[in-house]
Structures are given as structure tokens and as C-alpha cells.
Amino acid sequence: MWHASGHHGFVALQKHRSVALAVGCRGPSALTMPRMDIFKVFTLEAAHRLPNVPPGHKCARLHGHSFRVELHVSGEPGAETGWIMDFGDIKAAFQPIYDRLDHHYLNDIEGLENPTSERLAIWIWQQLKPTLPQLSEIVVHETCTSGCRYRG
DSSP, X not given: OEEEEEETTEEEEEETTEEEEEEETTEEEOSSOOOEEEXXXXXXXXXXXXXXXXXXXXXXXXXXXEEEEEEEEEEOOOTTTOSSXXXXXXXXXXXXXXXXXXXXXXXXXXXXXXXXXXXXXXXXXXXXXXXXXXXXXXXXXXXXXXXXXXXX
């Protein structure tokens, strides 16, 4: 719930326990910066099969997906830049991982021998978190209607 209070033409917006933003007659003034998430979305094409499904299951056969991967980064916007981080830095951190996955057979990649969406999300996290410590969430969309959200 937001509360507004006025004092000499100054309006402060307060959310619960912390002041998020104050706007006065002389322009905006950040009192505390809100914690936020940003995300960048990547699409990659890859083939796989699931070796541990029941006999006759369609996912046991070789097939492919246009995987959509969302990388979420958490932080506070910088006072100077106004952003949490440059989207280009997220792309640069993910690029080597993307190159290992895009247009590849996932089962051949160490750690992805049973490449479910869940395992893929964990695997990406393990590869990316050391170089992108602000990583807060990974969402892997295997299809338009199915996917996995992983928060480490």
C-alpha cells in the first residue's frame, strides 16, 4: 500500500517500511532505490530426447524445440545510470553458454544427458552464476505453453 504526504509542496511516496521515491517542486530525488528484476530473453534451437521416460513416450524419440530462455538479474538501479546492469553485459555473459546449446544435440553435452527443462535450467544456472552473480532466476520455455522457472 502506498501512502502520500505533503509538506511545503513536497510529496513523498512511502511503501510500507521504506520510502521508494520522493518528487518535489524542484524535481525528482531518490531517497532509496527499489530492488528490481530485469530480464533478457534468448531463443535457441536444439534437439534432444529424454532417455528416462516410460517406454513408448513421445519424448523418448529424437525431437527439437525452439527453446526460449529468460535470464533475470536482480538489483537496485544505479544512481548515475538508472539501470541495474547493461543488457549487453547479460548477453555477453550468456554468449558462451548459448553457443554450446544453440543448434546442438543437448544429450551430448556433459551434465545434460537427460535434458529436461528442469535440468536445462539448473545446468544454465550452474554455468552462468559464477560470471553473473546478480542472476536471480532462469525461465526455460520448452514450448509456447510449457516451461520451468528456477531460482537457484
